[in-house]
Amino acid sequence: MPVWQRVYEELNDPNFVLICVAEDTGGEAVAGPIFDAAKPTYVQVVDEDHLISSVFNFVNVPSSAWIDEEGRIVRIDEGTYSKTHQFGEGDQAFLFGNDVYTPALKDWVKNGAASSHVQSAQIVARNIREHGINEMKADAAFRLGNLFRAHGEKAKAESYWAMARTLNPESINFFRQNLTLTEEGSGGETFRKLRVEYMEQGKDYYRPLDIKAS
């Protein structure tokens, strides 16, 4: 999150709004301190029910939408990293993120519709994932699970979270969110196995970023 604060400060444009949304069932307890450490001046949302992922049909974090002054989406659903990061250490380490996203974002904020990074409505619509009856029902089940958790009803919470996962198996959000509430955590063996399975099946863990280094 400090990286987004830096980008926001570098842009320093009153007509640009940055909204960072924490998809975290753990709520303020887990997302709050990370936000606070960044001393953010952008808009911060803790989204326990993953509402924003549902609005834009995202299945993973970080994902994003660029929205222009008229409310039109001009880029969507890309692994939204402001720079290259390393996850893990030694043999387990892998790099993720990139160094081309932030310059592209800055170009758009400066040049608007004239930016070469603005995509047509047709391309954007094509890049939005399908979110059919099952995926929508998965959202409803996930939220029901969260409500039961908040009311101490463990068995029901678990059962509706499992339903969400079954109805929307493409959602890495639901899968890893659940792992955060285990001893193993979201970056353990189960996650690594899923990531390998994804790649072996030729599926995008993130949709490839369609931005070339300038």
Place this chain on the structure above:
Amino acid sequence: MTRAFGAFPELRHPFEVMPIHAAGQATVLYQGKKVTFTETGKGEGLLIKPSDLHSVNGFELKPEGVCCNDICIPLREGLLIEQGGKQWFDLVAFADLLGQPYVVDQASRVWSFAEVPAKRANMMVNAMAPDFEVKDRQGKVIRMADLKGKKALIVTWSSW
């Protein structure tokens, strides 16, 4: 023992058991809102007072139908139900009419409704961002409509 990355097992079920609502009541989840009805009708669906409809999804009963902003859906059989001299609106029948998926826990009388598909249809055609409403950490409501006239980057992240 060192805590694994993104591991918060103590947050899995940190809460005491407490009822979602009083006996005989019903609760609806919709787009981050939780609405509890103190009074409901009897039957298989979810029969609420017509005047409560607006608090759930912004729709209200008008002479021309069930309306929200400039959308009006003509009343159909099964939406309004008479019981013991009272009129009820069947929220489940309305969801079925709109093709709106939901998950219900009948034992607890909680209905969790997904978004109304028609509200998202434009996004898939002309890339217009759908309306949404979330609260920021200070409790301020952020709506899509409030972003008009500015460029916005909405980026999700997580502690995990």
